[in-house]
Amino acid sequence: MFKIALLPGDGIGVEVTNSAVQVIKTAAKLYNVDVEFKECLIGGCSYEANGTPLTDETIKICYESDAVFLGAVGGYKWESLPHNLKPEAALLKLRKSLGLYTNIRPAKIYQPLVDSSSLKKEVLEGVDFVVFRELTGGIYFGEPRGFDDERGFNTMVYTKEEVERIARMAFKIARERNNKVTSVDKANVLEVSQFWRNIVHQVHKEFSDVELNDMYVDNCAMQIVRNPKQFDVILTSNLFGDILSDIAGMITGSLGMLPSASLGNKYALYEPVHGSAPDIAGQNKANPLAAISSVAMMFNFSFNMKQTSDVIEQAINKTLDNGYRTVDLMSEGCKLVSTTEMTEAVIKNFKEIFLKQD
Ligand code: IPM
Ligand code: MN
Numbered sequence: 011m012f013k014i015a016l017l018p019g020d021g022i023g024v025e026v027t028n029s030a031v032q033v034i035k036t037a038a039k040l041y042n043v044d045v046e047f048k049e050c051l052i053g054g055c056s057y058e059a060n061g062t063p064l065t066d067e068t069i070k071i072c073y074e075s076d077a078v079f080l081g082a083v084g085g086y087k088w089e090s091l092p093h094n095l096k097p098e099a100a101l102l103k104l105r106k107s108l109g110l111y112t113n114i115r116p117a118k119i120y121q122p123l124v125d126s127s128s129l130k131k132e133v134l135e136g137v138d139f140v141v142f143r144e145l146t147g148g149i150y151f152g153e154p155r156g157f158d159d160e161r162g163f164n165t166m167v168y169t170k171e172e173v174e175r176i177a178r179m180a181f182k183i184a185r186e187r188n189n190k191v192t193s194v195d196k197a198n199v200l201e202v203s204q205f206w207r208n209i210v211h212q213v214h215k216e217f218s219d220v221e222l223n224d225m226y227v228d229n230c231a232m233q234i235v236r237n238p239k240q241f242d243v244i245l246t247s248n249l250f251g252d253i254l255s256d257i258a259g260m261i262t263g264s265l266g267m268l269p270s271a272s273l274g275n276k277y278a279l280y281e282p283v284h285g286s287a288p289d290i291a292g293q294n295k296a297n298p299l300a301a302i303s304s305v306a307m308m309f310n311f312s313f314n315m316k317q318t319s320d321v322i323e324q325a326i327n328k329t330l331d332n333g334y335r336t337v338d339l340m341s342e343g344c345k346l347v348s349t350t351e352m353t354e355a356v357i358k359n360f361k362e363i364f365l366k367q368d
Contacts, residue, residue, distance in 0.1 A: 011044040012313055015075035017068065019053040020097060021286025022296035022349075023081025029298035029353040030079055030305050036357050037309060037318050040364050048075070052104070053083025053097035053286075063088075063100035069107050077312040078108070078279040079304070082286035097286075105145050109274035111172065112179045113145040113251065114307070115283060116269065117238065117258035122330035126263035126339060129235065134261065139241035140187070141258050142180045143251025145272055147172045148202075150248045166202045168247065173209040179273070180245040181217035190221040190242035194230045194250055206247060227254070234258055259283055266297030266338045269304035271311050278312045280304040290337075294348040297336040299326055302356055321367070325360035332359075 014034065018027035031047065038045045050068040057063045063083070072078050083097035093099060104110075119127075119137050127134055152165030177193075184191045193210045195203035207224055214222045225233070227250045233240065234257050246254060259268045268283035282300030290296060303326060310319035334355050335344040347355065 011046060012077065013046050013048070013075045014308075015072045015078045016047050016049040017052040017072075017078060018049065018081040019083040019286065020055055020085050021082055021288045021291035022284075023053075023083065023286050025081075025292070025294065025296050025349050026282055026298045026301035027079060027081040029349060030081075030301040032353055032357060033302050033305050033322065033360065034079075034308075036360055037305070037315075037322065040361065041315065041318050043313070043315075052080065052100050054085050054088045056100065057088060057091070057095060057097065063095060063097050064103050069104065072104070072108055072277065072279075075277075077308050078277065079308065080104075080279055080281040081301070082282065082284065084286045085288040085291075087288075102150065104279070105272060106151065108272075108277040108279060109146065110272035110277060110279055111144060111146045112176050112273045113143040113255075114140055114183075114271045114273065115143065115255040115259065116140045117262055119262055120267065120327055120330055122327070123263045123267070123339065126341060127261055129238075129261050133236075133238065137238045137261070138188075139238065139258070140183070140243055141251055141255040142176060142183075142243055142245045143255055144168075144172065144176045144246070144248050145251075146248075146274075148248035166200065166247075166249070168202055168206055168209075170209055173206050174213055175275075177210045177213040177245060178216075180243050181213065181220050184220050184243045185217070188242040189219070191223075192230070192241055192244050193222065193224050194227050194244055194246040194254065195224065196227050196250070197224070198226060203247075210245065230254060231257055235261065255283070264297065264338050266300055266336065267303070268300050269307050271304070271307040273311060278308070280308045280312075294350060295337050296349045297338050298349050298353050299330075299336075299356070302326060302353070321363050322356075322360060324363050325356050328359040328363065329355045 018024040149166040152167040155164045197203040197207045265284045272279045306319040306322040309315040333344045334347050
């Protein structure tokens with residue numbers, strides 16, 4: 011029995027979580043597992059109901075779960091709230107509370123979408139890498155922090171343990187992929203980056219079968235658009251990973267396609283990268299594929315059901331191949347579909363591929 015905490019959040023988060031739930035239920039039926047859902051509030055909707063974007067009750071339900079699925083948080087309405095009451099503050103607090111120190115964002119090309127990227131087809135074909143972003147440390151959480159009338163400041167700091175644990179996670183997963191880690195830093199300027207690099211190299215001694223190279227973050231940003239095929243696992247700190255994962259994501263064609271997993275030693279959270287898109291919320295227009303692909307990651311990492319995960323990915327690919335497109339992906343000759351139509355099409359293909367396999 012798998013317990014799943016559902017945090018739909020705001021905007022299109024609600025619609026895509028609905029799609030995710032249907033795919034999870036389908037998978038549970040096909041593969042004979044029990045799932046139990048518990049839904050709770052996060053972000054702007056939680057602020058409206060409880061005066062805070064994240065309640066202890068929501069955190070407690072996450073603690074009691076095997077996996078958390080999060081839709082998206084945020085909206086125009088809450089943009090001018092003080093820092094600690096903004097919907098985004100809930101995300102940071104949740105990551106910290108659940109100890110989710112590794113954020114994994116894959117940059118994978120879906121063949122049917124190869125023409126919707128801003129990069130050339132030749133540059134893109136065969137691209138398949140993941141960004142491992144440190145998620146609970148670095149400048150996002152470092153103290154001291156603040157500003158007054160004269161100055162503003164933050165602190166970029168990493169402890170040995172913080173670097174070691176994410177480096178181990180990256181080397182381990184690289185072994186299951188193409189065995190190559192690129193550690194990204196700014197060691198030519200920042201001491202914290204030189205420290206990061208030293209620790210990554212120490213950990214590498216336990217994984218000497220994995221290829222390791224270092225790259226400065228500015229160069230890495232350039233290389234991702236110049237020759238993305240060179241990467242397998244990119245390992246980097248919180249702020250650099252925030253920026254690089256957006257670049258990596260966009261070369262695949264649409265932000266609406268990007269899943270993510272955030273893992274710690276005990277808990278795991280899955281969320282589409284696209285955000286709450288308040289301009290199209292509630293209109294049945296959102297692309298549910300990032301949410302569905304995040305479900306695939308959940309089955310792989312949290313439930314140890316790699317095959318189910320692969321079949322969900324194949325179903326997404328087949329649906330795109332059949333020409334189904336939500337408005338963000340729409341191009342000539344394709345079929346424009348709504349969120350629910352796209353979801354139904356993926357589920358239909360999921361069942362078909364499953365039956366053919368057995
Ligand atoms: C992300 C987002 C968040 C981050 C914001 C919303 C706090 O940009 O998940 O990448 O910076 O981590
Ligand atoms: Mn970001």
